[in-house]
Amino acid sequence: MSPHQIQTAGQQSSRRSWAEPWKIKMVEPLRMIGRAERERALSDAGFNTFLLRSDDVYIDLLTDSGTGAMSDRQWAGMMLGDESYAGSRNFYHLEAAIQEYYGYRHIVPTHQGRGAEHLISQVAITEGQHVPGNMYFTTTRVHQELAGGVFVDVIIDEAHDPEHLHPFKGNIDLAKLEALIERVGADNIAYVSVAGTVNMAGGQPVSMANIKDVRALCTLHGIRLFLDATRMVENAFFIQEREPGYADTPIAAILKEFCSHTDGAWMSAKKDNLANIGGWLAVNDEGLYEELRNLVVVYEGLHTYGGLAGRDMEALAIGITECVQDDYVRSRIGQVRYLGDLLVDWGIPIVLPIGGHAIFLDARRFYPHLAQDHFPAQTLAAELYLDSGIRSMERGIASAGRDPVTGEHQYPKLELTRLTIPRRVYTQAHMDVTAESIKAVFDGRGEVRGLRMVHEPKYLRFFQCRFERLGG
Numbered sequence: 292m293s294p295h296q297i298q299t300a301g302q303q304s305s306r307r308s309w310a311e312p313w314k315i316k317m318v319e320p321l322r323m324i325g326r327a328e329r330e331r332a333l334s335d336a337g338f339n340t341f342l343l344r345s346d347d348v349y350i351d352l353l354t355d356s357g358t359g360a361m362s363d364r365q366w367a368g369m370m371l372g373d374e375s376y377a378g379s380r381n382f383y384h385l386e387a388a389i390q391e392y393y394g395y396r397h398i399v400p401t402h403q404g405r406g407a408e409h410l411i412s413q414v415a416i417t418e419g420q421h422v423p424g425n426m427y428f429t430t431t432r433v434h435q436e437l438a439g440g441v442f443v444d445v446i447i448d449e450a451h452d453p454e455h456l457h458p459f460k461g462n463i464d465l466a467k468l469e470a471l472i473e474r475v476g477a478d479n480i481a482y483v484s485v486a487g488t489v490n491m492a493g494g495q496p497v498s499m500a501n502i503k504d505v506r507a508l509c510t511l512h513g514i515r516l517f518l519d520a521t522r523m524v525e526n527a528f529f530i531q532e533r534e535p536g537y538a539d540t541p542i543a544a545i546l547k548e549f550c551s552h553t554d555g556a557w558m559s560a561k562k563d564n565l566a567n568i569g570g571w572l573a574v575n576d577e578g579l580y581e582e583l584r585n586l587v588v589v590y591e592g593l594h595t596y597g598g599l600a601g602r603d604m605e606a607l608a609i610g611i612t613e614c615v616q617d618d619y620v621r622s623r624i625g626q627v628r629y630l631g632d633l634l635v636d637w638g639i640p641i642v643l644p645i646g647g648h649a650i651f652l653d654a655r656r657f658y659p660h661l662a663q664d665h666f667p668a669q670t671l672a673a674e675l676y677l678d679s680g681i682r683s684m685e686r687g688i689a690s691a692g693r694d695p696v697t698g699e700h701q702y703p704k705l706e707l708t709r710l711t712i713p714r715r716v717y718t719q720a721h722m723d724v725t726a727e728s729i730k731a732v733f734d735g736r737g738e739v740r741g742l743r744m745v746h747e748p749k750y751l752r753f754f755q756c757r758f759e760r761l762g763g
């Protein structure tokens with residue numbers, strides 16, 4: 292346990308390291324291109340790391356989405372794909388795995404998480420209704436807004452402070468939620484949207500006590516509660532580590548208990564579930580299921596494949612059983628912490644506590660001389676790529692987009708550069724190389740000027756916008 296983490300009772304003082312519960316059977320070569328080539332690649336990409344070619348990237352920490360390594364069992368499962376249009380056996384395996392580990396009754400597969408978000412938003416939101424959530428996620432919010440919903444952030448204030456050591460910074464602030472219900476009325480709330488390990492807050496968890504309280508409040512007012520389960524397994528690890536009474540409960544049991552307090556969930560299976568593609572939606576209510584099962588046919592595919600090949604559903608079903616194993620989750624989060632601890636030791640400003648899937652560099656403190664309009668977090672991602680070919684991404688003003696009413700930039704309190712660790716892909720040595728490059732960029736921070744946005748798409752602009760260096 293690192294000194295920067297929240298201490299919990301019963302930790303031994305003798306050193307016992309974690310190690311990955313797997314060994315490597317196949318390798319994929321990596322190559323670092325030279326500095327001049329990186330300069331050219333970055334400028335061709337408009338200083339947006341999403342627009343780089345992966346061949347020009349050395350260590351790719353852009354995202355943990357679909358970038359994980361599948362196990363030999365998952366690859367074997369790919370050969371068992373039943374590509375029947377209707378009623379594929381792999382769908383029933385997937386359905387059984389979700390029912391067993393997440394506990395929901397009805398399952399709708401989708402091509403990825405946003406497909407599920409689209410369906411639930413269209414079915415569960417009426418034009419003008421409010422959708423309170425624990426901070427926002429980009430694709431989640433855009434689908435809620437496209438369905439006519441008004442997103443309201445009800446996360447606790449501590450989540451917006453990158454240095455606050457609250458153990459459950461993903462929690463919903465009950466007072467904020469109650470005030471919203473009071474103000475607009477329960478009928479004008481579509482549902483409460485709670486996400487496990489809040490990505491935009493730095494991968495911060497929600498406690499079991501909090502979800503129980505939110506459930507009670509929702510029940511009192513007859514409001515539905517849906518979970519973004521994308522990184523809920525990682526959330527369960529933090530409950531096991533930090534919440535009294537859960538130290539001896541397996542992660543799988545914590546996951547199922549947490550889900551039992553919600554009415555349904557959507558999932559990007561490209562994250563926790565160790566698949567390269569896939570998503571799902573799960574609900575308990577029969578009537579809601581009937582509507583979703585109907586709508587999936589319009590946008591994704593028949594309700595027994597939802598845009599996925601049979602083989603993908605099989606790999607996903609197996610991935611679900613693998614991702615809930617305690618030793619796996621411990622090594623996954625252990626690797627993230629290893630990188631974070633090195634950076635903290637070197638005085639580099641990151642979001643604390645260290646979250647589940649990524650390290651978030653605090654670009655405000657990294658580049659205190661840059662105004663937020665000059666995209667400090669985007670600038671930092673560009674500088675890191677230039678130094679070593681490491682790809683990270685912006686989670687700040689560019690990701691926050693514009694206010695749908697005023698058209699002005701939204702100015703998020705957090706201006707972060709995210710280094711996301713793919714699951715079961717990189718080694719500890721890759722983490723060392725990454726930390727050393729960040730240190731080099733930190734040492735040269737004084738000379739850096741910011742960026743200016745020169746191309747801005749209408750939706751989810753951070754994916755495709757382009758920049759130029761300020762001052763030539």
Ligand SMILES: *Cc1c(COP(=O)(O)O)cnc(C)c1O
Nearest residue numbers: 403404405428430490521559561
């Ligand atoms: C990635 C993600 C999504 C969207 O899923 P995709 O599979 O990328 O479409 C939704 N919510 C969260 C929290 C995510 O991280």
